[in-house]
Amino acid sequence: xxxxxxxxxxxxxxxxxxxxxxxxxxxxxxxxxxxxxxxxxxxxxxxxxxxxxxxxxxxxxxxxxxxxxxxxxxxxxxxxxxxxxxxxxxxxxxxxxxxxxxxxxxxxxxxxxxxxxxxxxxxxxxxxxxxxxxxxxxxxxxxxxxxxxxxxxxxxxxxxxxxxxxxxxxxxxxxxxxxxxxxxxxxxxxxxxxxxxxxxxxxxxxxxxxxxxxxxxxxxxxxxxxxxxxxxxxxxxxxxxxxxxxxxxxxxxxxxxxxxxxxxxxxxxxxxxxxxxxxxxxxxxxxxxxxxxxxxxxxxxxxxxxxxxxxx
Amino acid sequence: xxxxxxxxxxxxxxxxxxxxxxxxxxxxxxxxxxxxxxxxxxxxxxxxxxxxxxxxxxxxxxxxxxxxxxxxxxxxxxxxxxxxxxxxxxxxxxxxxxxxxxxxxxxxxxxxxxxxxxxxxxxxxxxxxxxxxxxxxxxxxxxxxxxxxxx
Numbered sequence: 001x002x003x004x005x006x007x008x009x010x011x012x013x014x015x016x017x018x019x020x021x022x023x024x025x026x027x028x029x030x031x032x033x034x035x036x037x038x039x040x041x042x043x044x045x046x047x048x049x050x051x052x053x054x055x056x057x058x059x060x061x062x063x064x065x066x067x068x069x070x071x072x073x074x075x076x077x078x079x080x081x082x083x084x085x086x087x088x089x090x091x092x093x094x095x096x097x098x099x100x101x102x103x104x105x106x107x108x109x110x111x112x113x114x115x116x117x118x119x120x121x122x123x124x125x126x127x128x129x130x131x132x133x134x135x136x137x138x139x140x141x142x143x144x145x146x147x148x149x150x151x152x153x154x155x156x157x158x159x160x161x162x163x164x165x166x167x168x169x170x171x172x173x174x175x176x177x178x179x180x181x182x183x184x185x186x187x188x189x190x191x192x193x194x195x196x197x198x199x200x201x202x203x204x205x206x207x208x209x210x211x212x213x214x215x216x217x218x219x220x221x222x223x224x225x226x227x228x229x230x231x232x233x234x235x236x237x238x239x240x241x242x243x244x245x246x247x248x249x250x251x252x253x254x255x256x257x258x259x260x261x262x263x264x265x266x267x268x269x270x271x272x273x274x275x276x277x278x279x280x281x282x283x284x285x286x287x288x289x290x291x292x293x294x295x296x297x298x299x300x301x302x303x304x305x306x307x308x309x310x311x312x
Numbered sequence: 313x314x315x316x317x318x319x320x321x322x323x324x325x326x327x328x329x330x331x332x333x334x335x336x337x338x339x340x341x342x343x344x345x346x347x348x349x350x351x352x353x354x355x356x357x358x359x360x361x362x363x364x365x366x367x368x369x370x371x372x373x374x375x376x377x378x379x380x381x382x383x384x385x386x387x388x389x390x391x392x393x394x395x396x397x398x399x400x401x402x403x404x405x406x407x408x409x410x411x412x413x414x415x416x417x418x419x420x421x422x423x424x425x426x427x428x429x430x431x432x433x434x435x436x437x438x439x440x441x442x443x444x445x446x447x448x449x450x451x452x453x454x455x456x457x458x459x460x461x462x463x
Contacts, residue, residue: 204455
């Protein structure tokens with residue numbers, strides 16, 4: 001199995017497990033929410049319930065808003081670009097020869113050199129006239145091969161699902177790390193597909209042609225650094241074939257598992273029959289520990305999701 | 313009433329730096345007609361609206377007022393400077409073609425993302441402006457491996 005596929009599989013699995021645990025908390029909380037709404041909060045258990053309901057509502061809102069935002073932004077971009085669609089130049093048809101992309105390439109009149117794969121169930125490839133004009137035939141074919149990989153694997157759809165999970169499961173910060181890893185793995189795989197068909201040089205030339213300030217190259221040794229940009233990681237992979245290391249911070253793992261454990265404990269403690277719980281969980285004051293852990297994870301993940309919203 | 317700001321040399325500056333910072337990413341990119349006007353001005357160095365109308369008019373029919381609006385807009389965007397000569401303005405590019413191309417490349421992905429928010433696309437070129445010198449050099453090296461140097 002390809003590394004990107006595996007990363008997506010792990011992401012979905014973690015998403016399902018987390019959803020089950022958090023869904024369990026929600027299932028317990030909904031009846032309590034009705035009681036709290038009619039009778040008001042009475043003790044520490046009720047306060048924790050109210051806070052948990054708030055976190056769950058925020059998670060659902062974040063997930064849905066992320067999904068709608070992405071769909072709306074994608075539709076707006078596609079609509080605006082396709083209004084400037086031009087006839088596919090002959091050199092694009094030649095470069096795409098034998099790639100089974102007939103009728104699935106849109107060339108749009110834009111002076112920014114870009115290409116991307118878009119749409120969900122039956123993806124398409126969009127190229128700008130500036131990109132087509134700037135690249136030679138082999139480089140253009142390398143770009144098409146890269147995008148074709150995304151097209152065949154329906155990566156835009158996977159990207160939406162991945163980002164929806166990251167936003168909705170913001171109390172599990174590991175999901176966001178996995179999404180970043182998955183996104184980069186897919187880029188490396190798409191590059192790998194292009195390289196296997198046409199070689200390294202055309203793809204490298206295509207990337208190089210699009211780099212800003214490409215003429216003022218400072219010579220130096222290629223050294224692995226901590227925070228590589230997406231393109232730097234791709235260059236490393238092209239140069240050395242170095243597999244991508246999964247970067248998940250220990251704090252993120254600890255917070256994620258801590259939050260899920262805490263959620264499970266709280267669900268049990270908030271259940272209608274807490275007398276069946278171990279005595280230690282029947283003490284209301286001890287709810288503070290798992291609740292605090294859950295809130296720390298929520299703040300950490302929530303800040304990250306808000307940062308993404310502000311950045312985008 | 314405040315008139316247009318002028319540089320010490322008497323050239324009317326493109327509004328102000330503040331205006332340049334305020335305008336959105338999308339505005340800094342050119343539509344097809346704007347690109348055609350900039351292309352003529354980069355080739356000629358300087359021209360009046362009438363000269364550009366006549367130049368472009370050889371290949372397509374355009375109204376004088378359309379070109380005048382386009383050139384005023386390009387001036388507003390900071391891409392053209394203009395000097396008043398008698399009753400007419402003479403326009404000059406405020407940035408070279410290379411500088412403009414450089415700016416576009418730098419803002420390629422940022423532009424798309426800023427403009428449209430959280431788009432669900434798989435880009436070929438992402439975070440291009442985050443590539444450091446050693447990685448550029450490495451990319452240049454493998455790009456040349458086939459014997460064709462990057463242009």
